[in-house]
Amino acid sequence: MIVIQIICEGKSEELFVNNKLKPHFKDMGIALKTSLVGKVRSQKEGGNVSFERIKRDILNYIYSVKNCNFCTCLIDFYGISNSFPGYLLAAQERDTQKRFDILVKAFEKAVQDELEDQKLYRRFIPYVQMHELEALYFSDMQHLSEILNLTQKASIDLAAIEHKYRCPEDINNDKQTAPSKRISQLLSDQNKSFAKAKGQLFSHPMGHRSCTI
Numbered sequence: 001m002i003v004i005q006i007i008c009e010g011k012s013e014e015l016f017v018n019n020k021l022k023p024h025f026k027d028m029g030i031a032l033k034t035s036l037v038g039k040v041r042s043q044k045e046g047g048n049v050s051f052e053r054i055k056r057d058i059l060n061y062i063y064s065v066k067n068c069n070f071c072t073c074l075i076d077f078y079g080i081s082n083s084f085p086g087y088l089l090a091a092q093e094r095d096t097q098k099r100f101d102i103l104v105k106a107f108e109k110a111v112q113d114e115l116e117d118q119k120l121y122r123r124f125i126p127y128v129q130m131h132e133l134e135a136l137y138f139s140d141m142q143h144l145s146e147i148l149n150l151t152q153k154a155s156i157d158l159a160a161i162e163h164k165y166r167c168p169e170d171i172n173n174d175k176q177t178a179p180s181k182r183i184s185q186l187l188s189d190q191n192k193s194f195a196k197a198k199g200q201l202f203s204h205p206m207g208h209r210s211c212t213i
Contacts, residue, residue, distance in 0.1 A: 003031045004125075005061045005068040009049055009075040010036065012133050017074060033068060037075070050081040051110060058111055062123045072125035076132050077103065078178065085110035096130050096169045103128050131169045134179040138168040144183075154186045 004025075008014040014034045022032045037054050054073065061071035077099070080087060086106025093099040108126040115121055137144045141162050145155040161182055165171050171179050 001029055001031050002070070003033060003068040005033050005035065005071045007054060007057045007061070007071070007073045007075075008034050008036055009073075009079050013074040016133055049075045049079050049084070051084045051107075055111065055114060058124060059114060062115070062120050068123075070123050070125055072127050074127070074129065076129040078132060080128065096167070100128070100130050131171065132178050132180055134183060135168045135171055137183070138162060138171055138179055148183070148187065150186060154189060157186060 006017050008017060014036060017032055017034050025032050035057065037049055037057060054075070058071055058073070061068055077090070082088060082091070084103075084107070086103045089106070090099045090103040093102060104126045107128060108124075111124050111126065112118070112121050137147075138161070141155075141159055145158055148154075150158065161171065168179070171177075171182070
């Protein structure tokens, strides 16, 4: 069985992989293993995604042939530092797909430059999400509204958010207007906790009709 190590930005991403992706890939003969950023060398785990910090994790897994066949990441654009390879150039690009291409290409080259044995480079799968995890739920507004049991007004407000953007990936345009912040605001208007809602989201299937990346 092929084993892929996924370095996750935080607990939410790790739960997503373990609860949603792992069963799907298992049927394909692929085993997914997770760890939080900073697990190598007993660093504080999760968050603070600088290249220097995640690089140590990536190189560790690339060289650990016995532990996995491939290594990749589940981190998002708004969670990485501005010193991350390609970040400043990507941040100037308004088109989500072009921003993704710039960032991933720079990330790929930066890791490759760190490897003494270039043959091992094939074990790395570069990836950076252009949105936070909660953006995926905006791919199916009706499903999201039902899961969160939103009022009619909140459902209308939710639909208004969707109509403003070409795809869910574009919603994450600012740290204060990120998908999780928008959901949190809708729930606070109903005196509900977003922390509890997260548990509901992870226990239900996710829509994917509008996602492009």
